[in-house]
Amino acid sequence: MTSGTRAGPARVPSVEDMTAISVTHLHKAYRRRRRTTVAVDDVSLTVDEGEIVGLLGRNGAGKSTTVETVAGLRTPDRGEVRVLGLDPRADRARVRGVLGVQLQEPRLHDALTVRELVRLHRSFHRAGRDPDELIDAVGLTDARDTRVEKLSGGQQQRTSVAAALVGDPRVVILDELTSGLDPEARHGMLSMVQGIRAAGVTVLLVSHHMDEVERLCDRAVVLDAGRVVASGSPAGLVAEAGLPRDGRLEDAYLVLTGAATGATSRGQRRHPSAAAHAPEATR
Amino acid sequence: MTTGTTTTTDMPAPARPPARAWGAMVAAEARMVARDTGGLVVPLGMPVLILVMNGVAFDTGQVVPGTGGATAFSLYVLPLTLTLVVATVGVINMPSFLAAYRRTGILRRLGVTPASPAMVLVAQALVGVVQIALGIAVACVVAALAFDATAPASPWLAVGVLALTVAAMYGVGMLVAAVAPTPQSAVALGLVAFFAIAAVGGMFGPRENLPDVLAQVGGYLPFGAAVDGLGAAWAGVAVPASSWLGLSLATVVPGALAAWLFRWE
Numbered sequence: 385m386t387s388g389t390r391a392g393p394a395r396v397p398s399v400e401d402m403t404a405i406s407v408t409h410l411h412k413a414y415r416r417r418r419r420t421t422v423a424v425d426d427v428s429l430t431v432d433e434g435e436i437v438g439l440l441g442r443n444g445a446g447k448s449t450t451v452e453t454v455a456g457l458r459t460p461d462r463g464e465v466r467v468l469g470l471d472p473r474a475d476r477a478r479v480r481g482v483l484g485v486q487l488q489e490p491r492l493h494d495a496l497t498v499r500e501l502v503r504l505h506r507s508f509h510r511a512g513r514d515p516d517e518l519i520d521a522v523g524l525t526d527a528r529d530t531r532v533e534k535l536s537g538g539q540q541q542r543t544s545v546a547a548a549l550v551g552d553p554r555v556v557i558l559d560e561l562t563s564g565l566d567p568e569a570r571h572g573m574l575s576m577v578q579g580i581r582a583a584g585v586t587v588l589l590v591s592h593h594m595d596e597v598e599r600l601c602d603r604a605v606v607l608d609a610g611r612v613v614a615s616g617s618p619a620g621l622v623a624e625a626g627l628p629r630d631g632r633l634e635d636a637y638l639v640l641t642g643a644a645t646g647a648t649s650r651g652q653r654r655h656p657s658a659a660a661h662a663p664e665a666t667r
Numbered sequence: 668m669t670t671g672t673t674t675t676t677d678m679p680a681p682a683r684p685p686a687r688a689w690g691a692m693v694a695a696e697a698r699m700v701a702r703d704t705g706g707l708v709v710p711l712g713m714p715v716l717i718l719v720m721n722g723v724a725f726d727t728g729q730v731v732p733g734t735g736g737a738t739a740f741s742l743y744v745l746p747l748t749l750t751l752v753v754a755t756v757g758v759i760n761m762p763s764f765l766a767a768y769r770r771t772g773i774l775r776r777l778g779v780t781p782a783s784p785a786m787v788l789v790a791q792a793l794v795g796v797v798q799i800a801l802g803i804a805v806a807c808v809v810a811a812l813a814f815d816a817t818a819p820a821s822p823w824l825a826v827g828v829l830a831l832t833v834a835a836m837y838g839v840g841m842l843v844a845a846v847a848p849t850p851q852s853a854v855a856l857g858l859v860a861f862f863a864i865a866a867v868g869g870m871f872g873p874r875e876n877l878p879d880v881l882a883q884v885g886g887y888l889p890f891g892a893a894v895d896g897l898g899a900a901w902a903g904v905a906v907p908a909s910s911w912l913g914l915s916l917a918t919v920v921p922g923a924l925a926a927w928l929f930r931w932e
Contacts, residue, residue, distance in 0.1 A: 455779045477683065477781070485779040491772035495699040507691035508684045508782040531702075551780070 757836030820903025
């Protein structure tokens with residue numbers, strides 16, 4: 385098991401360890417019409433192979449920017465991102481083969497049926513899972529011959545998950561996996577994530593649902609205003625927030641982000657005890 | 668949690684999409700084009716409608732002297748119709764598809780798979796070529812059966828001009844796709860580009876009826892250049908230099924601009 389703080393930006397990535405994802409001092413800002421918005425500010429985190437790590441934070445906290453940078457869709461302004469020791473931008477061809485990504489917005493070929501779309505994504509990979517089995521696993525058996533444009537938002541989300549998993553990836557990014565799903569579908573998706581973890585797949589899970597983070601994740605990283613304010617196991621975060629042992633992660637999250645006290649600025653929001661974790665959200 | 672160390676043998680291999688991915692992408696594009704009723708019918712139906720209307724409304728059956736027996740229909744109406752087929756697919760259809768892909772983030776989504784977004788461009792271009800071939804076949808069959816149109820006197824020359832016309836119209840279409848921010852604006856820009864080159868290219872009547880300057884410019888723009896070039900191939904005479912030059916420039920200049928301006932997102 386890895387322990388302690390990872391090296392700084394000069395660290396040479398290596399596959400001689402068990403880190404599946406490493407984000408080191410990531411900084412990303414967006415510039416539009418002379419206005420600069422810092423989305424991610426000095427974020428560091430690691431996800432070990434086989435682990436499920438949750439990425440928490442309110443809207444605009446920097447979660448999607450972080451995972452999109454890990455996916456190679458964005459270039460860091462500063463800092464370093466590695467997936468299985470590889471740079472997602474420079475080593476795109478290698479990373480794409482082992483990384484499955486479900487983006488926050490489904491973004492699918494909506495004139496194709498579910499089966500056609502998942503088969504199309506399967507064709508991109510030399511090896512992978514059976515599309516029909518995967519469609520069954522995400523609960524779209526009855527909708528397999530329905531065009532994506534005619535699916536509900538939750539069904540489109542499940543189609544997107546099937547497309548992300550059909551290449552049998554070693555590392556998966558799930559960005560708001562269960563948003564828009566009914567309780568039954570949500571339960572099915574969470575069970576499926578547990579199933580892929582049992583197969584040794586690494587998962588970085590972006591979520592607003594504290595109950596699913598408690599249920600699925602080995603660790604969680606809390607982002608607020610683009611910075612890491614806390615990280616640790618769900619139980620560890622509860623303890624760090626000063627709550628009783630049987631306290632809920634949701635309450636801990638509210639304390640750690642300052643939302644429970646109504647604090648709004650970055651400095652106000654940050655819980656004092658989180659200082660030991662930020663900016664390095666590693667163990 | 669797993670334990671132990673990862674060795675260098677775990678280094679992922681480069682994930683190039685297998686050959687079947689290209690076939691799957693082309694098939695997917697073909698399905699989507701086929702399911703877009705308007706996008707399928709207009710390039711096939713509108714040119715044939717114009718062909719029939721021209722054949723019925725005007726006396727185009729007389730043989731043009733010095734062309735080996737070709738009629739005015741074969742020399743003017745059929746080249747115009749074939750050019751229309753290529754232009755509707757290249758300048759109107761393709762840009763709207765690509766702009767829609769960009770708008771909906773599909774190209775971005777493909778960017779996190781082993782499939783390159785460039786595969787979409789290639790697949791879309793191939794499906795467009797098939798659509799063009801189908802449109803040309805339908806137009807030629809109708810022309811031959813209903814209006815006794817003849818085959819081109821120089822068939823290979825006709826094929827060459829058609830190929831260059833496809834490249835030129837795709838060049839213009841890619842430029843439209845590159846600068847249009849939304850699918851709606853791509854359709855609007857595509858229509859403007861289409862009618863601009865078609866109007867001075869002879870779509871609404873002989874170019875000789877236009878003011879001299881417009882008629883001359885129209886001969887260098889891709890629509891007029893294609894109509895002139897195909898007409899020459901049907902007559903078995905040399906293709907005018909303005910056709911070769913106009914079609915080549917329309918391929919290279921907008922194509923290069925599109926490559927410079929095109930955004931995946």
